[in-house]
Amino acid sequence: MELKEQLKAQIIEQLNLEDLTTADIKNDAPLFGDEGLGLDSIDALEFIVLLDSEYSIKIDDPSLAREIFYSIDSMADFIESNK
C-alpha cells in the first residue's frame, strides 16, 4: 500500500474515526483546526505515538510537530526523509 494511503488507514484506526474512509481524507488538506479533520492536541499526541510505534521515528523537537502533522503530504514527506 502506498505510504499516504497507509497513513490514512492508520490515522483512522488510531483516532477511532470509524465513520471515515481513506477517501474522505485529502492528501493536502489540513488535519488540525476547524478545517480538514478538525483534529486537536490530543490527536497530535496520538500521531507522535503512531510515528514511534509504526515507523520507529521519534520527534526530538516538539516545535516541529505543527509543521510535520499539517497534512498527509507533510507527514509522508517527514517519514520518507527519516526512514
Place this chain on the structure above:
Amino acid sequence: MKIISHSYLNRFGAFVNGDLILSGQEDNFLKQYFVQLEIDYPKFYKMDSLSKSAFLGDFLLKNTLQNMVNIDEKLQLIFANSTSSQQTDLKFIESYTFKKNPSPSLFVYTLPNILAGEIAIKHKWYGENIFFILTKFDSKFFIDQIEMSFLRGNEYCMCGWIEMNGLEEEECFMFVVSKTVHWVENQEASNELNQILNNYRNNGIKRTIKSSNN
C-alpha cells in the same frame, strides 16, 4: 415551566416536535443523519456515539434555540442515561489490554458528561451542566432538577436521555424547557414528558416503519 421543544432519534428515524425529519436506513444511523442534515463540523467524526447523538439531537432543536435570549449563560444542560459511557470504556480497555496502546482520543470520551462539553463548546455556552446515571428515564427526576435549576437563576434547561449502548434500545431524547413561557405545574410537565417519550418510542417507530414500507 414549559417544555418548548423536543427531538428524538434512534436507528429508525430522527424527529423534531413529533414530526419525522429523517428515516433511518443504515446501521450507522448517526453518520447517516449527519450527512443528510449537511452539517459542516469535522469534529463530529472524532466523537463517541453518545456525543454524536447529543450533537445531532441539539442540531435538530436549532430553530428553537435561535429564538432564545440569554442562552449563553442562563441555560443549564441536564443529561442522563443508564449505561454511562460504557461503550467507549470497553473500547479503551481493549486499547490498552490487547493493543497495548492506551488511546488518548478514546480516553477523553470515557466520561458521559463529555457530550455536554461538546454541545457547550459548539454554542459557546458557559452555563451549568450535569450528567446523571439513572436506572431508567425518570420524568419526575428531570422536572425536579429543572425546578432547582430555575430557582438558582437559570432561564432554560436543555435536557436529554441519551442511551447509546450498542443495543437495540439506543435512543437520544432531548427537550428544552423554559422558565417563563406559559407556566405548567411540575406534575403536568412530568406527565407531558412521559407522554412525549412514549409517543416517540411507540408511535414514532411504527409510523417510520409504515412510511418506509410505502
